[in-house]
Amino acid sequence: MLVLEKIADFRRERARREGTCGFVPTMGYLHEGHLALVRRAAAENDHVVVSIFVNPTQFGQNEDFGGYPRDLARDLEMLHAFPNLIVFTPTVEEIYPHGFQSYVQVEEVSQGLEGERRPTHFRGVATVVAKLFNIVQPQRAYFGQKDAQQLAVIRQMVRDLAFPLEVIGVPTVRESDGLALSSRNSYLTPEQRAAAPVLYRALCAARDRYTDGERDAEVLRAAMRAVLAAEPLAAVDYVSAADAETLRECEGAVSGAVLLSMAVRIGRARLIDNLSVGVD
Numbered sequence: 001m002l003v004l005e006k007i008a009d010f011r012r013e014r015a016r017r018e019g020t021c022g023f024v025p026t027m028g029y030l031h032e033g034h035l036a037l038v039r040r041a042a043a044e045n046d047h048v049v050v051s052i053f054v055n056p057t058q059f060g061q062n063e064d065f066g067g068y069p070r071d072l073a074r075d076l077e078m079l080h081a082f083p084n085l086i087v088f089t090p091t092v093e094e095i096y097p098h099g100f101q102s103y104v105q106v107e108e109v110s111q112g113l114e115g116e117r118r119p120t121h122f123r124g125v126a127t128v129v130a131k132l133f134n135i136v137q138p139q140r141a142y143f144g145q146k147d148a149q150q151l152a153v154i155r156q157m158v159r160d161l162a163f164p165l166e167v168i169g170v171p172t173v174r175e176s177d178g179l180a181l182s183s184r185n186s187y188l189t190p191e192q193r194a195a196a197p198v199l200y201r202a203l204c205a206a207r208d209r210y211t212d213g214e215r216d217a218e219v220l221r222a223a224m225r226a227v228l229a230a231e232p233l234a235a236v237d238y239v240s241a242a243d244a245e246t247l248r249e250c251e252g253a254v255s256g257a258v259l260l261s262m263a264v265r266i267g268r269a270r271l272i273d274n275l276s277v278g279v280d
């Protein structure tokens, strides 16, 4: 395992490696969800690059950039066993040097859901991922379905700007009680952690209604809200039943693939989760 901080050092090392490169961008504080992406990348490529970079431009003014959990030593320990791995750990100055002024804005698919509540978030995500793609030059890049809108934004960017790589979505890894793994779960107190599986229960309730034949978008959203309302520690930011392709909110009868998703605050953690229905 090689750990590199500088773009120039990374490029020198990357140029020496032959075969296909699989890339997993992360913000660190790794967990089994991240490792599922790394394992998939390792299985499908000759070598793997993992980036660890808490990207300031994707955090809003009042969000948790400063307090975001960081533990590089622990992250490197978790990645130790993977062969042919480069870990790229740039500083903020390396990615955003003095005078930086170029940003990538993916328009429509960035606008609803998370984008509506976090207006500058996907501009930051698209910008850093575009820059990392240019540095890493992977053949394949791996993203979690946990962040479904992020995956959609990256797919759109890759299509629109002709990045020469394949984007691969990896299923969400969950705890045994259904809670999606997330670095932000570390913010939860034991009592809040016990309440947190309510997101997955709410998603499953809507999925079950869908499986039973319910197609009214508002009824599906109401099924999620009803489960969340029974948990006093859960403060709902939004629940959504959206077209899985465009991410536009569904009205009336749904058809085709539908993304059921939500953001819920529990204590100081803002948790997001999703499930898709109507997928072949």
Ligand code: AMP
Residues within 6 Å of the ligand: 025, 026, 027, 028, 032, 033, 034, 036, 037, 142, 143, 144, 145, 146, 147, 170, 171, 172, 173, 174, 180, 181, 182, 183
């Ligand atoms: P993050 O470090 O939170 O920016 O996440 C880095 C990558 O890991 C993103 O593509 C996420 O979607 C993915 N990821 C995060 N949590 C999970 C999870 N529970 N299951 C699968 N992928 C995940």
